[in-house]
Amino acid sequence: MQxxxxxxxxxxxxxxxHAFPLSSxxxxxxxxxxxxxxxxxxxxxxxxxxxxxxxxxxxxxxxADDVAxxxxxxxxxxxxxxxxxxxxYVAMALCRRHPERVRGLVLADTKATADPDAARExxxxxxxxxxxxxxxxxxxxxxLPKLVGPTTMRQRALVYGRIRGLVQxxxxxxxxxxxxxxxxxxxxxxxLRSVRVPTLVIVGAEDGITTEADARHMADALPNAExxxxxxSGHLTSIEQPDLFNQSVADFVSAVAKSTx
Ligand code: MLT
Numbered sequence: 001m002q003x004x005x006x007x008x009x010x011x012x013x014x015x016x017x018h019a020f021p022l023s024s025x026x027x028x029x030x031x032x033x034x035x036x037x038x039x040x041x042x043x044x045x046x047x048x049x050x051x052x053x054x055x056x057x058x059x060x061x062x063x064a065d066d067v068a069x070x071x072x073x074x075x076x077x078x079x080x081x082x083x084x085x086x087x088x089y090v091a092m093a094l095c096r097r098h099p100e101r102v103r104g105l106v107l108a109d110t111k112a113t114a115d116p117d118a119a120r121e122x123x124x125x126x127x128x129x130x131x132x133x134x135x136x137x138x139x140x141x142x143x144l145p146k147l148v149g150p151t152t153m154r155q156r157a158l159v160y161g162r163i164r165g166l167v168q169x170x171x172x173x174x175x176x177x178x179x180x181x182x183x184x185x186x187x188x189x190x191x192l193r194s195v196r197v198p199t200l201v202i203v204g205a206e207d208g209i210t211t212e213a214d215a216r217h218m219a220d221a222l223p224n225a226e227x228x229x230x231x232x233s234g235h236l237t238s239i240e241q242p243d244l245f246n247q248s249v250a251d252f253v254s255a256v257a258k259s260t261x
Contacts, residue, residue, distance in 0.1 A: 002068045003096070004041035004050030009035030012257040013079035015067065016042045017087030019031040019109070019147075020178050021139050021170040022163070023049030026084075029242035030046075038209050038253055041079070043070055043092065049172025051238050057059075058180035064093035065103075068101055082106030084238055085210060087180065092188040095195055104256035105195060106249055108202040109235050111214035112188040112221060123183040127176040139175055149206030149234025159239060198259070199225040200252040201220065203241065204233030 008023055008031050016027045017023065024042035034040050045063050047053035056062045067090065071079060081102050083091035088110025095102055129138040144167050152159055192199075199222045205217035212229060219227040228248045233240040 001046065001053065001054045001056075001066060001069075002073065003043040003046065003066050005041050005070055006031065007039070007074070009037070009039045011038045011251055013039045013041060013071075013076050014110060015079045015081050015255055016040065017067065017081070017083035017090050018042070018045060018048070020086035020182065021048075021136070021143060021175045022166045023030040023169070025049065025166055025169075026163075026236070026239060027158050028240060030246060033242065033246040034250060037250060041070075041074070041076075045087075045178070047171060047177055049156060053171075053177060057243075058177045058184065060093045060181050060185045061097060063090045063181065064097050065204070067094055068098040071101055077101070077106055078103040079239045080104040080256055082104065082108065082249065084108040085110050085141050085235065086182060089109060089182060089185050089188075092191055095183070096188070099195075101200065101228070102195075104195055104197050104253065105199040106202065106252065107199060107215075107218055109204060109207050110218075111210045112192055113214070114185060114187040114220045115183060120183045122177055123179040127179040127183075130176040130179070134172055136170055136172055136175065138168045139166070141153045146209055147235050148240055149204055149208070149232070150230040151206060152234060155211045158190050161238065163239060189217070192218055193223070195222055195224075196203060197224070198252070198256055200248060201225050201227045202237055202248060202256065203227070203229055204235060204237045205229050205231050206234045207237075209235045211221070
């Protein structure tokens with residue numbers, strides 16, 4: 001199964017893995033701002049955007065294997081791997097299963113811990129609802145309102161409208177599959193302790209889904225991490241505060257490129 005991926009620019013490869021329930025379209029501000037300096041590769045995870053869902057059982061490990069296969073197909077031995085939220089869960093699975101592929105790591109608005117029982121049950125309930133209704137009503141009603149922070153809600157209606165459009169374009173089957181995959185993901189704290197490459201941890205100061213405490217937990221577990229808290233942003237830092245996000249990531253990737261081959 002080959003993921004669809006946008007691939008722009010030249011230089012150090014930077015793979016950006018999207019959040020739930022969005023697609024690689026969310027990385028437009030990063031493709032525009034960063035592709036002048038790096039090779040920016042933004043895949044659609046299976047079932048989302050231009051990638052087919054396939055027949056595999058739901059699992060973040062499968063999503064990580066898809067990304068490793070994409071790198072192999074492009075003859076890229078190692079890349080800086082960035083993931084936001086669900087993309088971060090996939091990036092951590094990649095560190096567990098294919099550490100040789102990871103040259104540096106960006107973990108944005110994500111967390112290392114597995115779901116508590118209530119959150120897991122809620123995901124499985126939502127997957128049932130998505131499947132039964134065959135529509136994304138569960139996403140627009142239950143997920144969308146939590147994705148952005150109060151500042152974006154108040155001051156940036158166009159940004160919110162764009163995110164709503166991306167959520168509405170999500171295939172319900174892909175969303176149900178991904179919810180089941182995320183429900184089954186393991187705790188990645190020990191994986192992070194074993195990461196040997198530099199890591200940038202980013203979190204929005206107004207993120208209510210994955211909090212600053214979650215970000216600190218990851219940064220504390222990682223042997224070589226820096227933490228950036230982005231002001232006036234909720235969960236989707238790359239869209240809500242693209243300039244600050246891009247600056248952080250560009251500085252980080254440049255430093256990684258200088259320090260490793
Ligand atoms: C995301 O933004 O990818 C989701 O909030 C992840 C999650 O549901 O845990």
